[in-house]
Amino acid sequence: MTEVKPLVLDVDGTFLRTDMLFETFWAGLGRDPVATLRAAVLYFRDPARLKSELVAIAPIRTDLLPVNPEIADLALQSRMAGREVVLASASDRRLVEQLAADYGLSDEVFASDGKINLKGKKKAETLVAAYGAGGFDYAGDSAVDLSVWEQSENALVVGRIASARELTARGHNVVEMPGGWSWRALFKALRPHQWVKNVLLVLAMIASHRFDLETLVPILWGIVAFSAAASSIYIVNDLLDLEADRLHPTKCRRPFASGDVPIVVGMATFVLLALLALGVAAALNWAFFGVVVLYMITSLAYSLKLKRMRWVDVATLAALYTIRVVAGAAAGEVDVSVYMLIFIFPIFITLGCVKRLTELTLATNDDPLPGRGYGRKDRSDLLNVAGLGIFGALLIFFLYSFSEQGQELYPTTWLLWVAMIPMAIWLIRMVLLGWLGKQDYDPIVFAMRDKFGIGLLMITLSLMFWAAGLWSQWFGG
Incomplete structure (x- = not known):
């Protein structure tokens, strides 16, 4: 009777649609950024030690990692047929053993151990020592697996690997399987629908009544810079939140959490977008460049730590919205009123509370939100803070109508008071919908x-324009 040869599966990019080295790196940045960066610097040239150190800093839940459905199905069918399915990976042994246990695969695993990085030729030598040349089938996903495929009886190639053609040309049995990622999924990771928030850059121009192309064009370029900066931070935020997103009912479908886009592609895209944002900002003016840098630093701090701090995260969200208004003023080189900043900040505090209220209302249980400091018990407190934000914003707007700048820009003061009515309705409605x-x-x-x-x-805007006399100025009468 012919002995059934084992099926050996690579892990990163083959059995999994992600890479456990990068998973532990970003998990470490979220939990202990100093220790993680220190390990990355010290052991950059020693990948086996680096992987071991990162696992010690931030062990991850392997049961949540996205699997390649075709490879997982192949593994299941092989097991049901009585075939041994073995994991062989350059990832750290502790994670590989944990992953094998999660899916009921063979207890025999081959992996890096803190001293030896089991990759390429080293992996091939180890598998030949265990099973003999041609004594196993092997599934992998990169050119570095060529030396392993050469020693296998059947080469299972995940994705389009050019070097696999060499095997076919030499008469080796090659089976191609689906793999890879799409540009469409990467574009989704940029969250282009969020770019609409950068329309806030136009507020300073509207408030100062500077309706000319000389002001508008640089602000539009500012929106481009802020969109690139925001997308770069969204990528960082998603990479830091991988585990939390996988536990979320809808965020689990995000490109990095689902494995639709490799983490390393996200990291490269972050760098390119950040450089684009800073380049456009520097080309406009140094004041705007400073605001973009402030936004990116604040956003990174929010992603790394502040979003997990109760109430601090709402204040930071409000600050990030307010920074966009300041950025518009810097890009268009227009003056922004202190009253305006004091007025919009409580509005954004309210909207930050609305964001958390919505998430808590849609939560499926009473546990704290993944990666956040709120649970359903905080809904009433968030509602109260939102109410205070509405009251504060309306009060400041009312006081602004009596200020020197308010009297100069809006001569018909009573119309500003009337504009407070639809403004209040809008704010209250937003809170109610969030609740x-x-x-x-x-x-x-x-x-x-x-x-x-x-x-x-x-x-609201029409009444403010009327109060400013802009309608008669534009259309006569």
Whole structure:
């Protein structure tokens, strides 16, 4: 009777749609960034030791990692047929053993051990020592697996690997399997729908009544820079939140959490977008460049730590929205009123509370939100803070109508008071929709799509233009 040869599976990019080295790196950045960066610097040239150190800093849940469905199905069918399915990986042994146990695969695993990095020729030598040349089938996903495929009886190639053609040309049995990633999935990771929030850069121009191309064009370039900066930070945020996203009912479908885009591709895209944002900002003016740098640093701090701190995260969200308004003023080189900044900050505090209210309402249990400091018990407190934000914003707007700048820009003061009515309705409605869970997870994005809400904002803006005398100036009468 012929002995059935084992099926040996590579892990990173083959059995899994991710790489456990990068998974532990980003998990480490989220838990202990100093220790993680120290390990990366010290052991950059010693990958086996680096992998071991990162696992010690931030052990990850292997049961949550995204698997390649075709390879997982092949492994299941092989096991049901009585065939041994073995994992052989350059990842750290502790994780590989844990992964094998999660999926009921062979207890025999081959992996890096802190001293030897089991990759390429080293992996081939180890497998030949265990099973003999041609004594196993091997599934892998990169050119470095060529030396292992050469020693296998059947080469299972995941994705399009050019070097696999050499095997076919030499008469080796090669089976190609689906793999890889798409540009469309990467574009989704940039969250282009979030770019609409950068329309906040236009507020300073509107508030100062500077309606000219000389002001508008640099602000539009500023929106491009902020969109690139925001997308770069969204990538970092997603990479830091991989485990939390996989536990979330909808965020588990995000490109990095689901494995649709490799982590290393995300890291390269982050660098390119950050350079684009800073390059455009520097080309505009150094004041705007400073604001972009401030935004990116604050966003990184939010992603790394602040978003996990109760109440601090809402204040930081409000600050990030407010920075966009300041950025618009810097890009267009217009003056921004202190009253305006004091007015919009409590509005953004309210919207930050709405964001958390929405998430808590849509949560499926009473546990704290993954990666956040809130649970359902905090809904009433968030509602109270949102109410205080509405009151503060309306009070400051009312006081602004009596200020020297307010009197100069808006001579018909009573119309400003009338504009407070639709403004208040809009704010209260946003809070109510968040309380009922009838919003998008981001209130600004929701506001830009909400026709009724846009109508209220247009009424508010029209009354303010009337109070400023702009309608008669533009259309006569």
